[in-house]
Amino acid sequence: MKASVMLTHLRPTLVIGLALTVITGLAYPLAMTGLAGALFPAKAAGSLIERDGRVVGSGFIGQNFTKAGYFHGRPSATTAPDPADATKTLPAPYNASNSAGSNLGPTSKALAERVSGDLAALRAENPTDAVPVDLVTTSGSGLDPEISPEAALFQVPRVAKARGVPEESLRALVTSRVQGRTLGILGEPRVNVLALNLALNDLARP
Template identity: 70%
Template structure:
């Protein structure tokens, strides 16, 4: 019986070493050599200090900054570990809210967000990505329309001309991949860093 089992055990160990160790290490080394920035997490730096990643959104609350999409990620409640509390852009708990179109909680939250945004900019239609969460809850990008919607609020808060802020939106807009895939988008962290630089001048 050992004669029949021995080749299977050897094959299992061999394939585990190849596919579980050698292959991942080789791919990591190749990725690090060809795409070092992406392999290191696409970190964004300011003044030599890492301030975030281009792949994971951050929560910006102040009126002087562009805001990203809402995030439905959660974290354990410090007071009661059997419950969760909202923790926007929590990379340790990526995921959506699982609330559907018939959910009263979802409808109430979206209505509240829409009302708040309409008060902020009553002359424009509210872009959908400013009131809907992404599937991961970590989306770092917004549409150019969502960024332009926020320009009047930021201009008031920073006492900057709206056309200068709109120009920053245009300069930081990334087009479709290969001109065909996806939609134009703007990384919120990169845009806010560009906004800080422009304001300091």
Template identity: 60%
Template sequence: MLSQIRPAIVMIGLFTALTGLVYPLAITGVAQLAMPTQANGSLIEGDGTVIGSTLIGQNFVSDRYFHGRPSATTAPDPADPSKTTDAPYNASNSMGSNLGPTSKKLVDRVNAAIEAEFAAGRIDVVAADAVTTSASGLDPHISPQFALAQASAVAKARNLSEMQVRALVEANTEGRVLGVIGEPRVNVLLLNMALDRLK
């Protein structure tokens, strides 16, 4: 019996070391050499301080900035830890709402978001991503249509011409990967940083 247990224990130890230590360390080393920025979270720094990541959205609330799509992420309620409260772009709790297309709650939330967007006067056309959440709740991108719909309100808040702001959106629109994969998109953080650089 010992002759069967000993090889099994040796194999468990060997494969634990290989798959649990050697492989992850090797992949981490290759990633650090091949693409260090992406391997470290695609962080963006300004004045020596990390201000965000191109991979995780942020909750911009000022009218002076473009807004990202809604986020369904939550966090524990500080008043009652047994409950949750909305916490947009909470990276420690990445998730979507998990509400299906026939859900009355989803329909009511989307209709309320549409009404809120029009009431705020920020947009004149509602793009789908203006009122729907992504699967992760952390999507850093919006469609060019949603960005352009916000251009007028952002230009007004910053005393810029709408043409300047629309040109900035166009300049920050990323195309499809290899020309065929995905959809054109705008990274909200990068767009807002470009906006801050406008004089």
């Protein structure tokens, strides 16, 4: 008798648990994935960017451009396992499999030294303009594909010198690539670094 009563109370719990698992764990994700693929196929596929028939990156994830002839993104604090010691990590900028910030606070000596070094290098490149804050600070994800228009314009002298093109041409290129606020109110004006560098290649090969 007691087993029968227990089963009576247990059955609804099991049925509801199974139903919620199917609905929220299977049906809903599949429905949203299908809807996103139908309404926003490019974004649902990762906003992949192709050039000459091959994928060169994503509009959602930054890349670590280091050459003087390219615009650079903001610093990235992502890491990857050390091949020589699995208990340690190594810097791996824009590592999409390990999205994270540095978790270093304002009293961190390592953070202060890194920012000071970046500031010195940037001021050597362009001693006349103030260094935009996003060129020396990392984002929470470490994967930001965009920088502020001011950060892109700050780099114009270096890129122009490396490529041997007029600064005016590069400023015009940057301005043409500025994206406004979403719906006119959300976020800040920004420039996608990969898209800008692809346009830069079209303007003048390094």
